[in-house]
Amino acid sequence: QLQLQESGPGLVTPSQTLSLTCTVSGASITSLDYYWGWIRQPPGKGLEWIGNILYFGATSYNPSLKSRVAISVDRSDTSKNQFSLKLNSVTAADTGVYYCAVSPSSDRDWRPWGQGTLVTVSS
Amino acid sequence: QSVLTQPPSVSGAPGQRVTISCTGSRSNIGANYDVYWYQQLPGAAPKLLIYGNNKRPSGVPDRFSGSKSGTSASLAITGLQAEDEADYHCQSYDNSVGGYVVFGGGTKLTVL
Numbered sequence: 408q409l410q411l412q413e414s415g416p417g418l419v420t421p422s423q424t425l426s427l428t429c430t431v432s433g434a435s436i437t438s439l440d441y442y443w444g445w446i447r448q449p450p451g452k453g454l455e456w457i458g459n460i461l462y463f464g465a466t467s468y469n470p471s472l473k474s475r476v477a478i479s480v481d482r483s484d485t486s487k488n489q490f491s492l493k494l495n496s497v498t499a500a501d502t503g504v505y506y507c508a509v510s511p512s513s514d515r516d517w518r519p520w521g522q523g524t525l526v527t528v529s530s
Numbered sequence: 531q532s533v534l535t536q537p538p539s540v541s542g543a544p545g546q547r548v549t550i551s552c553t554g555s556r557s558n559i560g561a562n563y564d565v566y567w568y569q570q571l572p573g574a575a576p577k578l579l580i581y582g583n584n585k586r587p588s589g590v591p592d593r594f595s596g597s598k599s600g601t602s603a604s605l606a607i608t609g610l611q612a613e614d615e616a617d618y619h620c621q622s623y624d625n626s627v628g629g630y631v632v633f634g635g636g637t638k639l640t641v642l
Contacts, residue, residue: 444631446633452635452636453532453536453619453633453634453635453636454568454576454619454621454633454636455633456630456631456632456633459631467628467629467630468630469630469631470627470628470630506575506576513623513629513631514563514564514623514629514631515564515566515581516564516566516578516581516621517566517578517621517631518577518578518587519577520575520576520577521575522574522575523575
């Protein structure tokens with residue numbers, strides 16, 4: 408059964424870089440059957456797709472975040488079975504719950520999702 | 531501002547039927563991309579409720595149904611139960627600006 412778990416700092420200083428990792432179990436991160444993605448949810452608001460990656464490195468990002476975001480797969484040590492998110496120059500507007508999730512295609516549904524991790528941007 | 535538009539809230543009494551709309555445009559729902567619906571219980575991650583416009587994953591009661599027409603889609607819930615109180619989100623794909631995943635703003639369902 409495919410499962411995902413987010414990890415990373417819960418507090419980030421404004422103007423710094425938010426870094427999160429998603430650890431996958433039940434499937435290999437090297438599989439070309441899956442798009443590995445990040446989705447976030449500001450407090451009390453709706454969901455916002457951040458972007459996704461295929462194992463061999465092809466990425467797709469939300470146009471509104473494209474200049475600040477990078478999603479990568481740790482190909483140097485695939486035994487970790489992880490992919491990561493970096494969002495730079497953060498502001499309070501980047502505060503929210505960050506989820507990692509998986510999809511069989513770039514235009515399909517996302518399932519399952521990780522439990523989510525709350526990231527607060529504050530000094 | 532979400533690309534897909536949903537009503538902020540809907541409500542209904544137990545046993546009633548409610549619908550939640552999801553309005554898009556010609557570059558997403560109207561471009562023949564499928565619509566997906568997620569249920570998000572309080573404090574939990576979203577869970578897929580409807581895929582491919584009107585299909586239910588295993589384990590989802592048939593009280594939940596989805597439909598799509600033109601640039602809009604709808605989620606219907608019949609025989610409303612207290613446990614259905616949650617946030618509901620629609621999702622599709624938009625082929626503008628290189629293509630990207632789009633969500634609605636979410637709808638809070640209150641069971642009276």
